[in-house]
Amino acid sequence: MFRSVRNISVILLLLGAGLVILLSSPQRPEAGLIRGTLYALLQPFQEAVSTAQSRVRNIWSSYIYLTEVREHNRKLTQEVARLLHERAILLAKDQENRRLRKLLDLKRGYDFPSVVGKIIGEDASGWYRTLFINRGLDDGVGPKMPVAVAEGVVGRITESSASVSKALLITDPGLSLDCRVARTRDRGVLSGTLQGGCILRYLDHRSGVKERDEVVTSGMDGVFPKDMPVGAVRQIRQSGQGLFLEALVDPAVDFSKLEEVLIIVAKRGGFDVRPGLGADR
Amino acid sequence: MSDLLFVLGAGFALLILQTTSLGFTISPEYKPDLALILVVWAALRMDLLVGAGFAFMTGMTVDMLSGSHLGLFALMYCAIFLACGRAHTAFQVDSPMGRAIMAVLGCFVAGSAVAALRWVQGPPDFGWNALLWLTAKPLITGAGALLVFPALDRLHSGYSRIAGSY
Numbered sequence: 001m002f003r004s005v006r007n008i009s010v011i012l013l014l015l016g017a018g019l020v021i022l023l024s025s026p027q028r029p030e031a032g033l034i035r036g037t038l039y040a041l042l043q044p045f046q047e048a049v050s051t052a053q054s055r056v057r058n059i060w061s062s063y064i065y066l067t068e069v070r071e072h073n074r075k076l077t078q079e080v081a082r083l084l085h086e087r088a089i090l091l092a093k094d095q096e097n098r099r100l101r102k103l104l105d106l107k108r109g110y111d112f113p114s115v116v117g118k119i120i121g122e123d124a125s126g127w128y129r130t131l132f133i134n135r136g137l138d139d140g141v142g143p144k145m146p147v148a149v150a151e152g153v154v155g156r157i158t159e160s161s162a163s164v165s166k167a168l169l170i171t172d173p174g175l176s177l178d179c180r181v182a183r184t185r186d187r188g189v190l191s192g193t194l195q196g197g198c199i200l201r202y203l204d205h206r207s208g209v210k211e212r213d214e215v216v217t218s219g220m221d222g223v224f225p226k227d228m229p230v231g232a233v234r235q236i237r238q239s240g241q242g243l244f245l246e247a248l249v250d251p252a253v254d255f256s257k258l259e260e261v262l263i264i265v266a267k268r269g270g271f272d273v274r275p276g277l278g279a280d281r
Numbered sequence: 282m283s284d285l286l287f288v289l290g291a292g293f294a295l296l297i298l299q300t301t302s303l304g305f306t307i308s309p310e311y312k313p314d315l316a317l318i319l320v321v322w323a324a325l326r327m328d329l330l331v332g333a334g335f336a337f338m339t340g341m342t343v344d345m346l347s348g349s350h351l352g353l354f355a356l357m358y359c360a361i362f363l364a365c366g367r368a369h370t371a372f373q374v375d376s377p378m379g380r381a382i383m384a385v386l387g388c389f390v391a392g393s394a395v396a397a398l399r400w401v402q403g404p405p406d407f408g409w410n411a412l413l414w415l416t417a418k419p420l421i422t423g424a425g426a427l428l429v430f431p432a433l434d435r436l437h438s439g440y441s442r443i444a445g446s447y
């Protein structure tokens with residue numbers, strides 16, 4: 001009995017105190033001493049928890065974001081790789097297009113049939129300067145036919161099968177070519193050297209040939225059309241016997257970059273201008 | 282017979298390599314003579330008659346795939362095969378370096394034969410580059426032999442197990 005009265009009294013006291021405080025406390029904007037102290041006590045903990053929570057949230061969102069970014073990055077990398085591959089293909093096609101266009105221009109420039117061939121191989125031994133071209137007898141290509149690119153003379157076909165031909169380059173000592181110095185019109189015989197270029201022999205010792213003079217085909221050998229570029233004079237010297245001049249010639253063609261060539265398949269319209277055989281083209 | 286098939290297959294593969302992609306990696310005039318390396322390898326592994334026939338055939342193929350006179354490399358490879366076989370019998374040259382030296386000498390001999398033939402045809406313009414060519418190419422071939430010989434040994438070993446020659 002006493003205990004229940006005591007309990008009820010305490011409860012009523014508390015409720016009453018609450019009511020008194022509620023009804024009597026002034027509604028001031030600034031916190032009182034107790035409240036201020038409480039706030040001051042709680043603030044560091046609240047801030048710490050809040051900061052930690054914020055960081056966790058940031059980390060989580062960053063993780064999610066990074067996961068998306070990673071995926072996005074992977075897709076972009078794939079896309080870049082694909083585009084680079086396509087770009088490389090397009091560049092290769094563009095270069096091929098330019099080369100073929102040059103060959104086409106060259107082809108239009110001469111009045112005789114010609115065939116564009118692709119380089120498919122090179123000399124097996126390495127001791128000679130030959131190339132293999134994917135055109136042969138079936139395409140009308142045969143021995144002794146001239147091979148050229150837009151930059152100049154490449155060489156001459158030496159052997160042909162049904163579908164493949166072997167061409168000897170002008171840098172091989174085994175190939176001789178009747179040429180002229182374009183400026184002075186002096187004639188000489190050009191052949192390859194073992195020093196990586198060509199040599200124009202039997203030039204008249206009174207010739208005014210100079211370094212950087214252009215050398216062109218003379219058309220007198222009945223094989224190469226007239227005035228096809230061959231190269232440029234690098235050095236002039238006396239021949240061993242002193243009767244003639246010799247000119248070392250840098251070929252106009254960069255043989256290491258050859259991919260397609262033009263093979264002149266017939267001598268129509270006469271680039272053969274040997275005496276008595278009529279005018280050249 | 283199975284050995285012959287092996288060297289024929291290897292020769293075919295090496296010649297394809299030699300006439301195509303090898304020239305893109307190294308200047309054509311200095312590229313190693315892979316066919317010669319195979320001939321030297323065959324000289325230490327094959328019967329005299331079959332090997333000599335193979336060397337001759339490989340040389341003929343190189344003749345046809347180069348600007349040389351038909352028969353020059355056939356003759357040279359055959360001679361190199363016989364010389365290497367003889368050296369192997371006499372001195373038991375089977376170390377990697379010994380085999381590489383054989384390849385160097387063989388390549389030098391082949392190059393000298395080419396130069397001599399060019400000289401006979403009409404004096405070419407021999408210069409320092411030709412001398413460099415005659416020395417550098419054999420050395421590069423020798424270096425290539427150091428790589429190609431072990432590869433051929435391994436391939437031949439695997440092939441022999443499959444073909445059952447052992």
